[in-house]
Amino acid sequence: MKGKLIALILIIFSFISFNGVNAEKPEKTDDYKYGHNFDIGSYIRIKEQNENFLNESKEIIRNNASKVNFISDKKNKYFLNKDLEFDKFILKGESDYTEVWIGEDIDKDNITNEQIEKIMRTFDSKIYPIITDFFGKPNFHDGTNAKLNEFIDMNEEYYYENDGKIILLINDIDSNTTGYYSNLAEEYADRNIITIDSRILDKRIEKAYFNSLVHEFQHLIHSDNDKDEEIWLDEMMSSFAETLVFKNIDKNKVDYFSNETYDSFTNWGKEFDIDTSTNLAYRGEAYLFVSYLYDNYGECFLRTLAKDKDNGLESMDKLLKGFYKDTNANKVFENFHKRLDIN
Structure with a gap:
């Protein structure tokens, strides 16, 4: 496993010269359009770490929930969306670990049973065995403790599913955008939930x-391990997860990193613009750094860092000393950037 990932990082570095400041900006291809230039997931997690937003969201959700008829139906249910409104979904398939639900208003002709x-x-x-082996299993949620029950009069088993499937x-x-995870959606349904955009299924399912x-x-799993984790470290681990499962090299993000001037990606979430190439550059550096x-530093260190309850540089410093x-986090970043300069 380690040899394969070492080979990947060498391939990445061979793709591009990090001193090429005059290189042309990468063309905004389909890879750019689908999910790279609008990072709604990070934006949602930043908001959900803000106490003022969480307090304000309660009344918004209560008001929006009052407009919905939550009738118990195993194949038709409402789930909270990114705008704190409730969308209706239809159950299309179940497996050992998952339930797949399709939004009522989307074009279902583009989604086949074979795709589901x-x-x-x-x-x-x-995906499930590889990710849970490395990052740990998600917390169990079967719908019995849905926070929505506190706000409206509804069947307490509305979201219940015995096995707690994803x-x-x-x-x-x-x-x-391609998708997002929202802790609020999880809490109000008491289920582990991932939302994916329907349009990426047309031509780019793989x-x-x-x-x-x-x-x-x-x-989702990182939120269970460390709910208030700093954005840069959480995003770094998700980039690693893609490589872990599919051995992906996202050259587009790496290209942006090589051509942008910006502060360290450890500022991700502190100075954050969700619709600029700086976001892509942050992702490129996070991808290379992990x-x-x-x-x-090896698999054991990275696995421990992903699960640690402390945040960001504090967590990295603590674990490096152990x-x-x-060494410490500053020395690691210094050596990393020296490596980039060499390449």
């Missing part, structure tokens, strides 16, 4: 859908 079967098969046989919602999110599914599944950590007494 492939999503469930790939998640059960590849809910995969396929919905019309936004033309420029690359866009499954990459996004892996990426968001790591966010590969560097794996290559130089694993390697003569």
Whole structure:
């Protein structure tokens, strides 16, 4: 495993010269349009770490929930969306670990039964075992403690499912994003939920859908391990998760990193613009840095860092001192950037 990832990082570095400041900006191809230039997931997690937003959201959700008739129906249910409104979904498939739900208002002609079967098969046989082996299993949620029950008079078993399967919602999110994880959606239904945009299923199911599914599944588990984790470290781990499962090299993000001037990606979430190439550059550096950590500090260190309850640089510093007494986070970043300069 380690040899394969070392080979990947060497391939990445061979793709591009990091001193090429005059290189042309990468063309905004389909890879750019689908999920790279509008990072709704990070934006949602930043908001959900803000106490004022959480307090304000309660009344908004209460008001929106009062407009919905939550009649118990095993194959038709309402779930909270990114705008704190409730969308209706139809159950399209179940497997050992997942339930796949399709938004009522999306074009269902673009989503075939064969695609649904492939999503469930790939998640059960590849994504779930690899991700949970490395990052740990998600907390169990079966719907019995749905926070929504506190706000409205509804059947307490509305979201109940005995095995606590992962809910995969396929919905019309936004033309420029592939998916997101929301802790609020999880809390109000008491279910583990990942939302994926429906339009990426048309032509890019292998690359866009499954990459996004892996990426968001790591966010879900990371939230269980460390709910207030700093954005840069959480995103770094999701980039690693994609490589872990599918051995992906996202050259587009790496290209942006090489051509942008910006502060360290550890500022991600502190100075955050969700619709600029800086976001892509942050992702590019995060992608390279996590590969560097794996290559130089090993699987055990990275696995422990992903699960640690402390945040960001504080967590990295603490664990480095435990694993390697003569180094710290600042030295690691310094050596990483020296490596980039060499290449």
